[in-house]
Amino acid sequence: MEKHYQTLKSRSTLILSVVLLFALRAYSQNFQVVWGMNQTLAGASSSSNFVPTPAVLYGATPHPLPTVMYYSLGGGDYAYGTRYWQNTSVPKYLEFSFAVNTYEYDISSVSFRVRRSPVGPKDVSLRSSLDGFSSDVSMYHLTTDGVFYNVVVPFAHTNLSNGLTFRIYGKNADTYLGVMYFDQIVVSGKVNNFVLPVNLTSFDASVYEKQVHLDWETGWEHNSRAFKIERSADMVSFKEIGTVAAHIATEGKKHYAFVDEMPLRGVSYYRLKMLDQDENFTYSHIRDVVIYDDIPQELIVAPNPAARDQITILKNFAGSADLTLLDLRGVSIPIHVSYLQTNYLNILPFYPLSSGIYVLTLVQNGRKQHAKVLVP
8 A cells, every 4th residue: 555655656746747847848928128218228128038238329320419319209208319320331220139048039029119300211121140130131111201110020030049139220311410210129029938058157267377267157957968168369250169068957056167278368258158958059158368478468458448439559569450349249340540649549439339348459460469448
């Protein structure tokens, strides 16, 4: 009798576990990530699974007059005013993005409200980072000026695990004085039941005796397979330099470590590619380190933090050199370089930089150097 009871108990426990697992797998939740443009470019999410970053304007500029930079729609609602949308060689767009914490998700639509002045952009298009912004997801013609158009773009993509970036391009403005207003950008979809391979609670990089030591910790792991360690010199192109096996399934903290015994000189960037048994994966945040060598550092930003419209560097190198500026997503920012004094160079972005960290790269005689630039 006791043996039969234990068998029934075990079966009941197994059935309960299967039911709970099925319930977990069947669970989903609708979400919205919203950039309301109500006197701020910050975004907000209805789900803790998403971390939106503030919207950023590229190529075009905010309308310069504070009274109309955020156009009042009444009732505490505003729209974001922008101008300088005329056609040039510089792409002009409003960019918005979000990162992902734990769960896979589906996107069903992207919507926004947009309005133009009489000489403002007559067409807008939406692109995404899924194809590297190479093609329009949708294009919309703004027939009439002075009217807000509600643009809804179906976006049927499922089982996504990484963050996404979107861009709204403005096209066919008559003059640089053309104004376009943005309001209520919304990414809608569903958070799925699938749990990403690990809950990464920490990831750090440090230098010891000219080797880079990477340490990370997980809070739990489900179906995890491995950690791929990737390194980059410019935050654009990452290369795998090692693999560490995961624990497959854990409910407690696990610590991992990896040593890059032959790191790059100068600034290097590291990230983890976390894979599960089915080859699904997600990326960690990026960590950077600096390895100094006996060659004098020639790329020195001073002052640093820098201004939004000007980065100054010491010109302690001879001859000409190529300078490029990237944001943390690896997007190239158009710049103009001018001589300030004998020993200084001014790097002037085509538009004011948003607050954040940027990477300035100097290439001379085949040698590449990097410097982080902080814009407060």
